[in-house]
Structure formats: structure tokens, C-alpha cells
Amino acid sequence: MNEQEIRGMVADVKEGTMSRRSFIQRMAAVGIAAPIASQILVWNDVAMADATLEYKPTKAGGGGPLKMLLWQAPTLLNPHFASGTKDQIASRIFFEPLAGWDKEGNLIPQLAAEVPSKANGGLSADGKEVTWKLKPGVKWHDGKPFTADDVVFTWEYAADPATAAYTTGAYKDIKVEKVNDLTVKVIFKEATPFWADAFVGVTGQILPKHHFGEYKGAKSREAPANLKPVGTGPYKFTDFKPGDLLTGVRNEDYHVKNQPQFDTLEVKGGGDAVSAARAVLQTGEYDYAWNLQVEDDVLKRMETGGRGKVSAVPSGDIEFIILNPTDPWTEVDGERSSVKTKHPTLSDPKVREAINLLIDRDSVQKFIYGRGGTATASFVNEPKQFKSTKLKYEFNIDKANKILDDAGYKKGADGIREKDGKKLKYVYQTSINAPRQKTQAIIKQACQKAGIDLELKSVTATVFFSSDVANPDTYTKLYVDMEMYTTTQPQPDPERFLNQFVSWEIATKENKWLGRNVSRYSDPAADEAYKAAQKELDPVKRAALLIKVNEIFCEANIILPLLSRTRVAAALNNLSHDHSGWDVDTWNLAAWYRS
């Protein structure tokens, strides 16, 4: 999809001949996440929609207890130390960012009075400044007013490397200035098209200066408020036992009228996903369970009880296969899969094309993931405006056989194809996880029919995803021919996500395999488009550039996307909840209610 096409679609939305939703879906098809799609619409003066939950209760309180079950237990409550989603969910109950993302990728103001835009003067023309107006009258849980000082402090806190905050990435290259008590200005060094990172969503939660002021930098761990959060959120902190139970009570001074409905909140942790689903869907002991990476069949069976329902929202997480274009079996300068080598057979685009035809994505979705994923051919699927419409997937063994025949790969006596003595035999690696092993088996079977032999290898997740330099089985080492895993797209903008397709991010021995480009493939055109996208302020042009980067890798069949994963949660039938794949499940907790 190019710039013209996107512009045409935007015009259609403006005229009303195309719905917002279908625009967003079309964009997802070319690998553009929903938030970016909606950003494009805003840039072109189509008002932002509000996909958040409609809040029906007419008064705050009176809803009784809300009981949530996280099968991975939260272990800390400082949002800037939160390493995993579980901690981010827990801290978001008490702390809020200036704005959060709804499930369609719209930016919804939380502590901000409004979302900055060109129209309201929040975004400067050169793309270097963003001015946030803060919501007046917001109070911290201890009664002190929330002001611009807290926002500026949060930046100082997270940007300080000695604090060891996990959110540093969003803050270290910006400057934040207080304009007045209710206005702050974020200044970027360079024109930054995607400005909604600092103070937004997961990384953006604002800390109270009067509680954390003394604990900036090396003393960050000692702050008592790390475990006794004082925030602005809908619930006030009562008690926390790390790895077990978190309790809270209604914040009577919450800054949104008539919210929240529940009087108390309980977040229980521990156990496993299946029994968490059971505690909601079958026994009804809990109101809500999160991140149910459970086979869909199991969930469907539990749902038949009629107590609860499962909901799935799209996210940017993608399950994909990498075909290694470098040689994993030859060591050069102390590393295998070195960019200096070429894979004997996988460097042949025809072979890669054939393998892509041998992946039965529809079956993988239908029989393994169910509602947990949507089959896709594009690496970026959400927000929709970034999804490539050019990329299509197909499962066709005959066509694959023909391509291989034409390319001169002949079947040997053992049924395995070879050319010039090089056999199409590959090691296919992934982490240990039941759906992944099943997917491996489906692909192996199809490949066998085309004369390609796959040896399946699975590695424990803790090893596979570690950055252990000494271990040959980590995913960034790629000491195999094929590899499959999910990468998460933590914020809606795919720019940072797509840095795994640029040449300067290639994982090598030199950078201790910390580079983000695991496939080791590079294309000057992709590099160029990526660099141009980093500076491009017009979201339409930018989306077109990022789509190009995505398409280059997928068309080269280096990256074979399988499924766009969804976030699956279970809730009791009477609970109206609102979770988003672009933010944590509790991002809009204040608006949850029981009917």
C-alpha cells in the first residue's frame, strides 16, 4: 500500500463512505497498528473516536468488591521498575499516565485535560515539541494536588540511569519543562513523529514528587512508596504481599465523576493460566482473569457453564518464523550465523518462497490458537494503518513443489530434495510451549510432502529468551536454520518495533548478540525507508515508509509471519470491563462496572 492509497482511504473516511473501523482494519492488513491508524485520522482532522467502555452507573461506589486473578503474581508496584506485564497491571491501578490507549488504538486522556493535537496547539509544526495540558483538580491519594512538578519529576526520575528504571528508554533523550502549574512541554532533540511515548500508557505513569523526590537515582530501591503506592488512580492502596495478594479501596476523590463503581479491589496472584480461567468461567470465584494463554478448546469448554465469557482484543504481538540467510553450521571469527557467511540453501529466495507456501496458517489458527491469534502474512498487523495489503499468505504444497523443481532441487532416494549435494534439511527451533510444538509439527508435515526435512528442536523459554552470552540456544544467537517465536510490540507505533529490520541492529558477537535484528538480513532500501520514517512527520507518508520496511522483509521470505496474537481475558458475565492490546488490562479500570 502506498501513500496515495492511504490518502484515498482517509478521504473516504472523511466523506463517510468508509467506516473508521474498516479503515483501521485495512491498515492492520498492511501491518500498521491501530493507534497509528487513528493518529493518521487525527492528523487529517477526523475526530478521534472513543472505543472505551460506556460507563452506565450513576454514582461512584456501591459495586462491592472486584476480584481479579493474575496467574503471574505482581511482585512490585513501582511502574518504572515493572519488568513484566503483571507488575505494570498492578501499578496501573494506583498510578496513571497523562493518556492511555484504548483497544482500537485511540489515545484517551487520563491525567491530561486533552490529547495534544495540531488543532489545539499541543503539537508544534516542526515535530520537536509537545505541550500537555494537565487536568485541573486532580489529587494524589494523600490529598496533595497533582501538578506539572510531578510530571517533570517523573521525567527526571526515569531518565536518571542510576535509578535503573525499565522505562528509561522513553525518557533519556527528551527534555521536559514546566510551563505553568498545569502545563508541561516535552522537547525532543529531533523531529519525532511518534511523540506519544513519554507520559503515555505503560511507560508513562506519573509519580508523586513528594513521595519519590528523595529517592531518585541510586537510592531508588529504598523508597517506601515503592511498596505503598500513593497515586491518582481509582483505587487507594491497602495492602500488598509481593507474589501473592494486592488489595485496595475506592478512591473517594477520584477525578472522574461517578467512578469507580467498586468499593474494594483484590488482585490475587499465582497458579497457572488454565486454573485461572477455571476460577472465573467455571467456579466464579473471581471476576476477571488476564492473559489466558490457554488452548481455545479448553476455554470454550469452560464457557459452556454460562458463568463467564472470554474476550480477545488485537495486539501488536506477532508469532513468526525466521529463515536464517546466514550459515549456522560454520564458525567464522568465533560465531556461527555470522553475517559474513551465506546459508547453503536458505540464501536461495526460491527455497524460502517454497517454505512460505508450506505453512498452513489457517490450520494453525483454527486448530491451535483459536481466538488467541489471527493468521497473517504481515509482520506488523496492528494498528491497521500500518498493515500491508500487498502481503498475502497461501498454503499450497503443489506450488511449493513446482518452485523447488524449477529451481533444480531434485528428490533423492530418501525423499529429501537436494541440489549440488546440498540437502534441504533444516533445524527448526522454538521455545517449549504446547501450541508452538503443535505448530512445528504441522509445518514439518507439510514440508515433508515437499521434500524438505525439518528437525524440530525446542528450548526452555528461560534459556531461549535469555541474553546469556555463553549459551548457544538463545534466540538472538540463531544457531539454527529456522526459528519461531513471538515478539511483542509494546507500544502502538511500529517504528521501534521495526528496528529489528535494520542493518545496524544485526545481532553479532560484537554486540554480545544484543542487536535487535535477529534474522541478520538487511536491505539498503529497508534501512533508507526506516531512516526516512524516523523523521517523517506526516503520519500517512510515515505509515507508507514503515509498510515498505515490513514488506521488504516479508517479501524476501526472511520473516514468515504466522499469527497476529490477541490478548485473551475472561470475565464474569455481569462484569463490564475494558482491556486493550495497546495498554495494560487495568488501563481503564475506573470505568469497569457490574450490572
Next chain:
Amino acid sequence: MATYLIRRLLIAIPSLLGISLILFTVLAMAPGDPFSEMATNPNVPPEVREAIRASFGLNDPILVRYLRWLGAMAQGNWGFSFASRIDVDDLILQRVPTTLFVVGTSQILALCIALPVGIYAATRPYSIFDQIANTLAFVGFSLPTFFTGLLFILIFSVTLDWFPFVYRADIAATGWRWYWEMFRQAIMPITVLGLFQAASYTRYVRSAVLDVIRLDYVTTARAKGLNERTVTLRHITRNALIPVVTLVALQMPAVFGGAIVTEQIFRIPGIGSLLISAILANDTPVIMGVTFVFSCLVVLFNLIADLLYGWLDPRISFG
């Protein structure tokens, strides 16, 4: 006695040091990384990840890290958890009461079943009662707790809807309701653990009693005209208890250590579940803390068992 005690305590020091060194080395060499979650997150730049690793001292050689840990430990500083950034001793202390309650009660339940059943079965060997008890004991310890646990959940929670299967350490209720709620949530895990333990104890008690019951002094006691009850309780049981006491004493560390599998199934916030989540998160200081407490308890209860021998059987001396 006193010299024996001192000697044993002195021997314990090098063995604990050895245990801690081995534990530490194995943990340090084990694959995995406490910050693996960051690795797939493009939001955390590699240099930030490296800085965090360095600030937690993860890049130093193993021996340096061990000596640092040992030095801190000697001063009573257990270190802090990488996952929650809380002191390890606080984390462990938070979990102790729940574990003591659940596992302790299940041990008492196990003994309350095993002692009478074992003794009664041994006094009437090969009777119907003995055969049934034996069969049940065999079935009981052949069924692993994760199986019986899930079975109980399916029957009593999902189908019958009698008990909750998610355990809450602090129940928001007072007075009788509190006891009732506590009973309702604790009964399944306690029964699962207790029955499993009771099965193995029963077999043990039975064979220990059988060994003693045929001895001459028992016949003598009967010949004196003592009634059967006195013979069984005063003469047989006391002597038969020596091996049972050892077994129970050696089980005590497990009472503190919790029951890893059962705690996981019922979401009991005990030490076992702390250990397992720490292992999964590669949270080395917590794993070190918990396993070290275990080893201290094992050493301590071995000593206690040895001392109890002397009290139960005056023929054993500590010369």
C-alpha cells in the same frame, strides 16, 4: 551431652558453608537470566539492560559474587529480590505463617490418622482391617499430590461448588465467619497433603510396631497380667516410636519449606510457591535465601532427631 551438642554444631558450620557454595555455583552457572523479560522488549535499550545487570552485580565473577553474598549474610543482610526489589528475609517471613499453618496442620492430620491406624493394624496383622489399611496406604502414597489436588478441585469446587480453590492468606471477615472461611479454603490442600503423608506414615508405623510386638519383653508384660491397652500404649508404642520420630523430625524442614506442588495448585502463598516463582524468574537472591534456610533446617532437625533418640531410648548414649 553438652560436648556432643557442641561438636555437632561445629561440624554443621563447614557443611553449611559447603552447601551454600555448591548452591550458589549451581545457580550462577544455571542457564537463564533474571532479566530475560527485558530481552524481548524493544522499549528497554540494551545499554539500559546492561546497566541494570551491572548495578545488581551480575557481571562479576562467581567467586566474587559468592564472597559478597556470604559477607552480607554473615552480617544478617540477605540481599534483595531482583523481581520485587524487597529484602529477601521480609519476603520469607511473609510466607512463613501460611506455610506453617497449612503444612503443619496437614502433618498433624497425617499423624492423627497414621498412629492409631498403624498401631491397630500391627496388633492385628493380616486381619481385614490390616488389609484394608494397607491397600489404602498403598493407593494413597502412589497418587501424587498434583493428581489428588486437581481431582479434589474438579469434584469439590467445579462440580459440587462446596469449597473455593483459590487460597487467600487474609480473609476479609472477623469472628466465626473468619474461621469458617479459613476452614473452607484450607480443607482441600490440608486433606490432600495430610492423606498423602498419612499413607506413608501408616506403613512406617505399622512395620515399626510389628518389629517390637514380637519381642520377649512384650510377652513378659502380658504375662504380668497387664491389660492389652497398657501393653500396647506403654510398652510397644514407646519403643516402636524411635524410627517414627526420626521420620517425623526429618519431615519438619518440609513443614517450613512448604509443599511446592500443592501450594502452586491451590495458590497458597507459602514458601514453596515463593521458591518456585523465584526459580522461574531466576531471582537468585531469593532462591539462595530459601534453599539456605532449608539446609539449615535439615541440619538442625537431624541434630534434634539424634538428641530425641537418647531421650526415648536411654541405652543410646552420646559419649
